[in-house]
Amino acid sequence: MYEQLRAHIEKIVELTDSEFLFVSEHFVAKKFKKHQFLIQEGEQVKYHYFIISGLLKLVYTDDTGKQHIVSFAMEDWWESDFYAFYMQTTATMSLECLEDTEVLCLSLDGYKALCDGLQKMERFFLEKANFGFLGAQRRIISWLTSNAKERYEQLLKQYPALIQRVPKSQLAAYLGVSRETLSRLSP
Amino acid sequence: MYEQLRAHIEKIVELTDSEFLFVSEHFVAKKFKKHQFLIQEGEQVKYHYFIISGLLKLVYTDDTGKQHIVSFAMEDWWESDFYAFYMQTTATMSLECLEDTEVLCLSLDGYKALCDGLQKMERFFLEKANFGFLGAQRRIISWLTSNAKERYEQLLKQYPALIQRVPKSQLAAYLGVSRETLSRLSP
Numbered sequence: 190m191y192e193q194l195r196a197h198i199e200k201i202v203e204l205t206d207s208e209f210l211f212v213s214e215h216f217v218a219k220k221f222k223k224h225q226f227l228i229q230e231g232e233q234v235k236y237h238y239f240i241i242s243g244l245l246k247l248v249y250t251d252d253t254g255k256q257h258i259v260s261f262a263m264e265d266w267w268e269s270d271f272y273a274f275y276m277q278t279t280a281t282m283s284l285e286c287l288e289d290t291e292v293l294c295l296s297l298d299g300y301k302a303l304c305d306g307l308q309k310m311e312r313f314f315l316e317k318a319n320f321g322f323l324g325a326q327r328r329i330i331s332w333l334t335s336n337a338k339e340r341y342e343q344l345l346k347q348y349p350a351l352i353q354r355v356p357k358s359q360l361a362a363y364l365g366v367s368r369e370t371l372s373r374l375s376p
Numbered sequence: 377m378y379e380q381l382r383a384h385i386e387k388i389v390e391l392t393d394s395e396f397l398f399v400s401e402h403f404v405a406k407k408f409k410k411h412q413f414l415i416q417e418g419e420q421v422k423y424h425y426f427i428i429s430g431l432l433k434l435v436y437t438d439d440t441g442k443q444h445i446v447s448f449a450m451e452d453w454w455e456s457d458f459y460a461f462y463m464q465t466t467a468t469m470s471l472e473c474l475e476d477t478e479v480l481c482l483s484l485d486g487y488k489a490l491c492d493g494l495q496k497m498e499r500f501f502l503e504k505a506n507f508g509f510l511g512a513q514r515r516i517i518s519w520l521t522s523n524a525k526e527r528y529e530q531l532l533k534q535y536p537a538l539i540q541r542v543p544k545s546q547l548a549a550y551l552g553v554s555r556e557t558l559s560r561l562s563p
Contacts, residue, residue, distance in 0.1 A: 249517050257520040259513065272510050304499065311498050312491065318505035323459050325512030326446065330436050332519045333444040333552050365520050 190218060190241045194293055197239070197265050201316045202309040211307060215299035221290045228284035234273040236294035240266050243290025244354055248283045248362075258363035261287075261351055267317065287359065337366040338374045377405060377428045381480055384426070384452050388503045389496040398494060402486035408477045415471035421460040423481035427453050430477025431541055435470045435549075445550040448474075448538055454504065474546065524553045525561045 191213050198204060204212065216239070221227060228234055230250065238245075240262055247259045247268060259282060262268035270282040274297060295303075303310040331340055341364055345352050352360070361371040378400050385391060391399065403426070408414060415421055417437060425432075427449055434446045434455060446469060449455035457469040461484060482490075490497040518527055528551055532539050539547070548558040 249521060251521040255521075257517070259517060259520070271506070271513070275506060275510070304502070308495050308498065311495065311502060315491070315498060315502045315505060318502060318509055319458070319462060321509040322505055322512055323462070325509055325516060326458070328516055329512060329519070330444070330446060332516070333446070334436060334438045334442075 190291060190293065191216075193241055193265070194239055198310075198313055201313045204309065208307060208309065212303060212310060215303055216293040216295055219292055219294055221286045221292070223286050223289050226283055226285050227290075227292070228270050228273075228280050228282065230280050230283045232280055233277075234270050234280050236296055237267060237269040237271065237274050237300060238262075238284070238292040238294055240264055240268065241291040241293060243286060243292075244288040244351075245290060246285055246287055246359060246363075248285060249281065250283070256362055257365070258359060261348075261355060261359075261363065263351060263354070267321075287355065332365075337364055337370060340364050341371070341374045377478060377480065378403075380428055380452070381426060385497075385500055388500045391496065395494060395496065399490060399497060402490055403480040403482055406479055406481055408473045408479070410473050410476050412477075413470055413472050414477075414479070415457050415460075415467050415469065417467050417470045419467055420464075421457050421467050423483055424454060424456040424458065424461050424487060425449075425471070425479040425481055427451055427455065428478040428480060430473060430479075431475040431538075432477060433472055433474055433546060435472060436468065437470070443549055444552070445546060448535075448542060448546075448550065450538060450541070454508075474542065519552075524551055524557060527551050528558070528561045 194213065194216065195204065195209050198212065227238060227245065242264055245262045245268055247262065247270070249257045249259050251257065260268065268284060270280040270284065272278070273280045277297060300314070304314060331343055335343065344364070357371055357375070358368050361368045364371065381400065381403065382391065382396050385399065414425060414432065429451055432449045432455055434449065434457070436444045436446050438444065447455065455471060457467040457471065459465070460467045464484060487501070491501060518530055522530065531551070544558055544562070545555050548555045551558065
């Protein structure tokens with residue numbers, strides 16, 4: 190699984206073997222079963238997660254108890270309650286497995302040590318952060334400009350592999366529509 | 377105005393005088409009048425802008441010609457059509473002055489030279505990118521969980537100074553509601 194991390198990083202910056210050894214020493218591997226939580230609302234967020242295999246949902250629960258899916262994450266994606274991770278506060282979201290999932294865990298100390306110890310890794314995280322921002326901005330534009338049907342079609346086009354794996358009820362919670370509305374939209 | 381840039385950067389990383397001289401050499405100062413465009417849809421995006429004074433709107437125009445405000449930007453904020461800037465493609469959004477505006481302009485070559493030449497600046501941009509992502513994520517959560525009235529109240533609470541300066545018609549285009557709906561929401 191460390192080779193998968195290396196291939197992922199090397200899409201942005203090339204690493205020597207000794208550099209990658211330094212990088213890999215900052216990660217811890219963990220496995221979770223479907224329905225297990227990596228992050229629970231109200232608890233400390235220890236890690237930023239690089240996903241080796243599986244599927245996760247990042248969920249925000251509103252005051253009425255309704256669940257909203259902020260994002261999905263699968264192979265080669267990074268996920269966390271990033272605000273709570275980065276600011277070292279307690280989680281306002283939960284991160285739950287929709288499938289059995291394997292991850293590599295990076296602590297905030299580890300994140301900082303990688304940035305301090307190897308400028309290439311700071312470059313890597315800068316690229317990731319910029320693309321994370323752009324992805325979120327694209328979703329905002331999608332909300333501003335599109336109705337539920339169009340948002341569904343955009344998602345289908347952008348992440349066809351994801352749509353196959355995510356239960357319809359979860360897709361509805363991501364798109365901000367009811368399960369019934371989604372049924373009318375999807376073939 | 378360069379002192380304002382320095383104070384802004386030094387909230388995150390401290391710079392020596394010679395380091396700041398190196399940084400400042402990569403910026404060009406420009407002034408724009410209210411209603412002028414810094415970025416026009418379809419054109420090349422040369423710069424990422426640090427705003428010294430004034431107020432701007434980043435606008436996405438949909439297929440029907442309707443304008444949606446993706447973000448506002450004022451003193452000490454950075455703004456651009458960042459995807460087009462970063463990927464060196466043509467703009468899909470426009471950036472227009474709502475007030476007379478002074479900016480410091482950074483080209484992509486300048487951005488890369490700062491990251492390559494001074495690791496502190498890569499750290500600075502990483503922090504900015506992470507907070508940019510978190511701000512966008514917060515807005516997504518706001519869309520998922522709140523109605524227009526709640527989104528208006530959140531905005532009022534988060535950016536009271538901004539709300540004073542932005543015309544109501546523009547606020548409506550940011551919140552994704554009609555001017556009439558906004559009138560009912562605001563006191």
